[in-house]
Amino acid sequence: MSAKTPEATRDLVARVFDEDAGKIQGRAYTDPDIYALELETIFKRCWLFLAHETQIPGPGDFLSTYMGEDPVVVVRQKDGEVKAFLNQCRHRGMRLCRSDMGSKARNFTCVYHGWVYGLGGELVGVPLEEQAYGKVDKAEWGARPVPRIVRYKGLIFGNWDADAPDFLEYLGDAAFYLDVLLDRSAAGTQAIGGIHKWVIPCNWKFAAEQFASDMYHAPVAHLSVSMSVKPVVEEEQVDFGHEGRQFRSDRGHGTGFFVGAGRRQLLGSFVGPEVARYMSEEGKEQAVERLGFVRGEYMHAQHMTVFPNFSFLPTANTVRVWHPKGPNEIEVWAWTLVEADASDEVKEAYRVGGLRSFSAAGIFEQEDGENWVEIQRVLKGSSAQDTWFHIGMGQGRARTDDPQFPGTVGWVYSEEAARGFYAHWQKLLTHPTDPVIPQNEGTCTGETCHAAE
């Protein structure tokens, strides 16, 4: 297969998504040159999720993860700060750390020739240095640091771009919706231990887009759940409601949710009656106090993606990254979050509810894998790659003056957020040197920066 020039790839990207016509072409999900461009101009310029604070609680605790396809180690420093560096020895490129996680590390020693790196990735030791080298400039040859790290309400994000916009500007209005996950309690959140990792042979955008923009699939793809789970309140059947909104970001993020009735019932079907009770009683009360009625009580069954590949379901509290592994494969890394001050009973309910619903064996997640895998298999065909897909749901219906919800907001069953996701994707790929968020006189515009206020 001959590789296209960057210009030819950008031309292709410009053609495969037509926002005005509401259509996207299959090869957006298969083309290896587009994928290579994504790694370079999206995953090296955008803020990427690294870890939850509680996954690396103490000095020397570390987590191995990925930024795009680049392996990185995220390490708690002795002073409590967090650093991350490329998981690659600067001598011959060997993977420095081969554990998924660990605690109380003192350093990272390459098992190939023994170069030793400190907790921040700085080079501290070279075997036979004096005899073999004379001197190695250690300041020059440390592991490549992730230059930008941000800690936001329990989450740690990294960015390869030293000139990246501040995280809150990167989020824009999406911060309002992200906080439904993170800011329900003054005590903050914690991660339940263990990250589910599984392989889905599909393009990463199918997963990211679905969590940004797709409530539409739930009543069909997940029909078996509503047929199998006993209703929390016996006389009420699980019903996917019709009142709700979807938010489109001008920086690629997206979220959708129901409002009003059905909250306890739906959450009960997602993660069980005890979680539904908690989120209707003490968990709701403190959230309303902090976030107000709209975010604490009115919104529910929310799905969300922070561009490009960080997704979650607030109140159901499953959190995940879709790590790209080539154009045709992802690894899902998923875990469950709980309010730190929830009772042990509630935390246990989240633990079992999360794994039973949202994991490789989860009664919800089983079907998501099925859909994305089969889409990708069909896309092996040349005709299939040339096919245009309808992505025009809710076209022209969104508004920017919703009194309760900031940003561009449409009906819950819409693809407004998907179009926003792909418009941003297209912009970053075709204008690789432009700022990654809308600019006007050097400040973030378009959306208000709520979280920064």
Place this chain on the structure above:
Amino acid sequence: MLPSDPILRQYQVEQFYYAEAELLDDRRYDEWFALLEDDIRYFMPMRFNRGRREMHLEFSDDRQSAYYDEDKESMAVRQRKLACGSNWAEDPPSRTRHLISNVRIADGAVPGELAVKSAFLVYRNRLERQTEIFAGERQDVLRVRDGGFRIARRTVLLDQATLLTSSLSIFF
């Protein structure tokens, strides 16, 4: 009653496992679920790559997440899901073959129970060509009931750290 002859006991437990495997592979799920005791814990912990000095943390513990951590009620949800007619992850259904071996039997914690370890290979093939092979160990507590065995506890230790499947919709 458990036979006192260890050879007979070995034979009976192995025959039970073969019959159980047949139920799963023949998709006679209602009969398989009926083998689970009311106090069943069906548990498949997660497994991690860690250094040797942290091998005691290789598997997730009871406070952490797991691939499966099920009781009778949550298994009943899965049973209903398999039967409901819209269970797309198993419709069309997978083809599976459960091979059980290396069966080692010890007395259980209470009379009438056995603690049994065994090895499994589970082959799964579905749709056009999706194929997976799972290997691992079962640690069971079997209870003598109605002249046969029932499963009171099953811990499945899978020999994978990253699950090499797009969905885990089968049982082990």
